[in-house]
Amino acid sequence: MFRIKVSDRETTTELRSFLTNVASLGAGLCAIGLVFVVCGVNPFFAISKIFLGSFGSMYGFKETVTKAIPLIIIGGGLTLAFRARFWNIGAEGQLLMGAIASTWVGLAWGPHLPSAVIIPLMFLAGFIGGGLWGLIPAILKVRFSINEVISTLMLNYICAELVTLLIVGPWKGKTRFGFPGTDNLVDTATLGVIPGSRIHYLTLLLALVAVGILWVVVFKTRFGYEVRVIGENPDAGRYAGINFFKTSLIVMAISGGMAGLAGVGEVAGIHHHLTYPAAISSGYGFTAIIVAWLAKLNPVYAIVSGFFFAGILVGGDAIQISLGLPAATVQIVNGILLVCLIMGDFFFKNKITIKWGR
Amino acid sequence: MQDVVISVVERTMIAGTPLLLGTVGEVICERSGILNLGVEGVMSVGAVVAFIVTYTTGNPWLGLMAAIGAGMLVSVIHAFASVTLQANQVVSGLALTMIGLGLSGMLGKPYVGKPLEVKMDDFAIPYLSDIPVVGPIFFDQTPFFYMAIILALGAWFFLERTSLGIKVRSTGENPRATETQGVNVNLIRYMSVIIGGGFSAMAGAHLSTSYSKSWIEGMTAGRGWIVIALTIFSLWNPGRAIFGAFLFGGIFVLQYLLQPLGISPNFLAMLPYLATLLILLGMSLSGNKKLNAPEKLGEPYKRGER
Numbered sequence: 238m239f240r241i242k243v244s245d246r247e248t249t250t251e252l253r254s255f256l257t258n259v260a261s262l263g264a265g266l267c268a269i270g271l272v273f274v275v276c277g278v279n280p281f282f283a284i285s286k287i288f289l290g291s292f293g294s295m296y297g298f299k300e301t302v303t304k305a306i307p308l309i310i311i312g313g314g315l316t317l318a319f320r321a322r323f324w325n326i327g328a329e330g331q332l333l334m335g336a337i338a339s340t341w342v343g344l345a346w347g348p349h350l351p352s353a354v355i356i357p358l359m360f361l362a363g364f365i366g367g368g369l370w371g372l373i374p375a376i377l378k379v380r381f382s383i384n385e386v387i388s389t390l391m392l393n394y395i396c397a398e399l400v401t402l403l404i405v406g407p408w409k410g411k412t413r414f415g416f417p418g419t420d421n422l423v424d425t426a427t428l429g430v431i432p433g434s435r436i437h438y439l440t441l442l443l444a445l446v447a448v449g450i451l452w453v454v455v456f457k458t459r460f461g462y463e464v465r466v467i468g469e470n471p472d473a474g475r476y477a478g479i480n481f482f483k484t485s486l487i488v489m490a491i492s493g494g495m496a497g498l499a500g501v502g503e504v505a506g507i508h509h510h511l512t513y514p515a516a517i518s519s520g521y522g523f524t525a526i527i528v529a530w531l532a533k534l535n536p537v538y539a540i541v542s543g544f545f546f547a548g549i550l551v552g553g554d555a556i557q558i559s560l561g562l563p564a565a566t567v568q569i570v571n572g573i574l575l576v577c578l579i580m581g582d583f584f585f586k587n588k589i590t591i592k593w594g595r
Numbered sequence: 596m597q598d599v600v601i602s603v604v605e606r607t608m609i610a611g612t613p614l615l616l617g618t619v620g621e622v623i624c625e626r627s628g629i630l631n632l633g634v635e636g637v638m639s640v641g642a643v644v645a646f647i648v649t650y651t652t653g654n655p656w657l658g659l660m661a662a663i664g665a666g667m668l669v670s671v672i673h674a675f676a677s678v679t680l681q682a683n684q685v686v687s688g689l690a691l692t693m694i695g696l697g698l699s700g701m702l703g704k705p706y707v708g709k710p711l712e713v714k715m716d717d718f719a720i721p722y723l724s725d726i727p728v729v730g731p732i733f734f735d736q737t738p739f740f741y742m743a744i745i746l747a748l749g750a751w752f753f754l755e756r757t758s759l760g761i762k763v764r765s766t767g768e769n770p771r772a773t774e775t776q777g778v779n780v781n782l783i784r785y786m787s788v789i790i791g792g793g794f795s796a797m798a799g800a801h802l803s804t805s806y807s808k809s810w811i812e813g814m815t816a817g818r819g820w821i822v823i824a825l826t827i828f829s830l831w832n833p834g835r836a837i838f839g840a841f842l843f844g845g846i847f848v849l850q851y852l853l854q855p856l857g858i859s860p861n862f863l864a865m866l867p868y869l870a871t872l873l874i875l876l877g878m879s880l881s882g883n884k885k886l887n888a889p890e891k892l893g894e895p896y897k898r899g900e901r
Contacts, residue, residue, distance in 0.1 A: 276701065324685045377872070381879035386632060386685060387824045388875070391868040394817050402861035523693070530686060565700020565812065572636075572693030576676060579687055583680040 242590045254533060254585060261581030262531075265574040272569060276562075283556055287570075290555025291548035299434035300551045301544065303507075306441050307332070307499035307521040309543035312528030313448035313536040314495030317455060320468045320534050321488045327374060327389025328496040329522025330396035331367040333514055335497025336504045337400060338366025340408075340419060340511040343504070347426030355426045356505070360443070363501030364494040370396065371493015372486060379482045393522070397514040404511055419511040428506040437506025440498070447495060451536040464488060496522060520568075524550065527575045546571070597728070603848060604732050608740055609806060611844025613638070613798035615743040617822035618829060618836040619750045620794020626754060626831055627787035628767035630893040632688025633673050634795045635819025636695020641666045641799025643699040646810040647706060655715040655804045659797065666796020667789045669695055674788040678781050681895035692819070700812045707811060715739065715805040739801040743840075746794070750833040763787055767889030770896040780896055795819065817868065824871045828878065831889065846870045 270280030291301045311328045318325040339359040347355050374388040401417070410420030428437040455461040463484055467474045474481070503517050504510070511517070528546050532538035553567035617634055624631045641662040649658030672694065676687040715737055723734040754760040763783055765773045770780045798818070803810050821843060829836035850863040 326689065377876070381876055383872075383875045383879060384823075384827065387820065387827075388872060390817070390820045391824075391871050394868040395865045398861045398865045402859055405861070406859060523689075526686075526689060563700050563704040563812075565697045565704075568693050568697030569701060570697070572690045572695075572697055575686065575690040575693065576672060579676055579682040579690065580680050582682065 242592065244588050244590070246586060246588045249585065257581045257585040258531060258533070258578065260584075261577045262574060264581070265577035268573050268577065269570050272573070278560055278562070283560060283562075286556050286559060287549060287552030289552075290559075291551040297551055297555065299431075299436060300554075301547045302441070303435045303437075303547075304519075304521075304550050305544045305547035306437065306444055306502055306506075307518070308525050308528050308547050309540050310440070310444040310447055310499045310502070311496045311521055311525035312532060312539040312543050313444070313451055314492040315525055315529035316532060316534040316536045316539060317451060317464065318488055318492040319529055320455065321464045321485065322468050322471070323375070323378070323485060323488055323492075324386045325371065325374070325389055325489065325492050326386055326526065327371070327392050327522070328492070328525055329518060329520070330389070330393035331370045331493040331496035332500040332503070332518050332522055333396045333400050334370035334493075335363035335367035335500030336511060336517050337396075337403065337500075338497065339363040339501040340422070340504055343422040343426040344408075344419060347423045350425075352425040356428065356439070359426065359505055360498060360501050363497040365497070367497020367500060368490040368494035371489040371496070375485045375489035379485050400511065400514045400517070404513070408511065410510065417513065421510045422505065426505065427509050428502070430506065435507060437502055440502030440506055443498060443502075445540065447498070448536040448539055451491070451495075455536060460484070460487065496525075519550065524571060527571055527578070530575065530578055549574075601728060601731055603852065605736075606848045606851075607841055607844040608732065608736060609844070610847040611841035612737070612740050612743045613801045613806070613818055614822060614825060614843050615747055615836060615840035616739070616798040616801065617795050617819065618825040618840055619743070619747045619833045620791035620798075621822055621826045622829060622831050622833050622836060623750055623754070623763065623794070624787045624791030625826055625892055626767045626889055627763045627784045628770060628889055628891045628894065628896070629674075629677055629784050629788050630684045630688060631670070631673055631691070631788060631791055632685060632823065633670065633691025633695060633792075633819075634822050635815055635817070636692035636699075637666045637669055637792050637795040638695075638799040638802070638815045638819045638822075639699040640669055640695045641796025642803040642814060643703040643706075643799075643810055644796070645800035646711065646803040647702065649711060649713065649804050650706060650709065653713050655713060658804050659715075659800045662796045662800040663793045666792040666794075666799070668792075669698070670789050670792025670795075671785075673792075674785045677895065678784045678788070681897060684893050684895070696813075703810045703812065709809070711804060711808040714808045715801075737801070737805045739797070739805055742797070744837065747833045747837050754833065764889070767891055770891055774898070781898065784896075795822070798822075821867060821871055824875060827888075828874055843867065843870070 266284060270284060273280040273283045291297050311332065315325060315328060339362050342359050342362040343355065370392065373392060374385045377383040377388045378385045404417040404419060408419045410418055412420050428439050430437050455464065463479045466477065467479060467484060499521060508517065524546050528539055528542045531542035549570055550567060553570065556562055556566065557564060617638060621631060621634055644665040645658040645662035648661040649655045673687050673691045676682040677684045717735060718738050719735040724730045754764060762773065762778050766780050766783045774780050799815065802814055825836060825839045825843065828839045846867050850866055853863055854860060
């Protein structure tokens, strides 16, 4: 017989953390393979197809970069919220709010202002839109003790209906011949792309700069220190006199604002008009949760994990076409990987020894 | 006029039924100290499994059984992660929702748009259904409605009046002290999560084999999340959940009532979600926000730690 003993690990290293993540993802891929087997699909073929579809061709790689942009920027913002133990599940709604705000600015002033003015204005509007939408659950939580998971989710549904309401109602474009959607933004109010791709490089650059700044904020400023204290030990934070109300509000303004920036990118860089919510965001707000988790809540690591999950989104599209699998496949893949990551944390934090004998 | 009122109240009961089933399950689960945010996903799995089994066998009761089994099975993921591995329950629950929504989309793809030829038939209770007004509303309903009411009352009795129910509650309040009384805290939590999953799956089965008789992806439409809010609204009491669930059922029906008035359907679709926020806000303003919440809800329990 054997006995299993679980004890706390006293020391941990960055390397062990990295290896645990790699092992978790490996285990996750095995579990996903199993699901494919059950569904009657050759797992090696399907999984290799996912990665060949996203990283194996020039076209796939460009698409991966395109989809990595919102994931990096939202995932980066979520690392800050999650560090403060604020479970922001509402990035999807905050993204849409950013899209609404920037479309409004773009349509109203786009024709009258030069590109160098209107583009920054649209990004600013998107940040404010997403940030304000993010402030609602923060106020509801700190002032009224309303669970933020519920409030952020409800606000997602509300915002999605709001977008649909706008595009079929007051904002329906004259050039759409009765179909839903706003008119296109003027060319000067859209973002340039790298030729032959859909990569709106300005948003990509903004994403990289934003997570870099956020890294500095989290690890090098007093505010970041307070956020980390709240997250690791709320009681200690209270004793140290940290202002929970102020900190939560700032955290959610930043986290929501960054999701809003992603919304600007999708509208001004990809679609050039406001369209159905499911088209503006293919679940980026939810996938970004896993991005933040895989990044171990470090904003800079969100760049790597953002690319990884963008690859899975693009590869998921590829196997849908070649193997006839439904769109929901990507969600299972994401869910299983997330479960494996949190399970991996257990083996990272605890030492498991198996003793043979009595 | 009377017919309209009867029809509206009757539809309110039907719309509230899945919410009640889900809420009762979540109450049991949260009472043991485990927050399960996977309801939306498990509900969806329940809906698709009930549909597929009913479609192939022609027997909605078999569909219901299969759905409950499937719901319990997928809930083991959350139980394992949050009880055995002491993982973060928010993240683990979200992962369960993703897996559930994904799995149901994958399993259900061949069945999208196919109508169900048999459905869970309404069952008129003899004599009682003949009572004017009250009869057609409460006693000539889908079996899911009766089951939901009976299970809610049963769950109340179980939690408040039986020794196992007291063990479930004390596990959520103070797992350490409960363990010293010789109760297997982890076993209680596993059971509560799995039973809660069965309830959510029943709610899903109602949606696909009685409420709408078809399967479409995303048909749970956030009901799983409203259930989480209703659990708070019901102050973790299955009896109060009956009230909450049918209140919300009424809001779902209100959407259809107001549509002819020319109000934007998209605005009406926001109503259940807006109402959720407003009701939670109202509860907070009236001061009973933390009342009755299980003390250790959402906190992992580490056995043998001092």
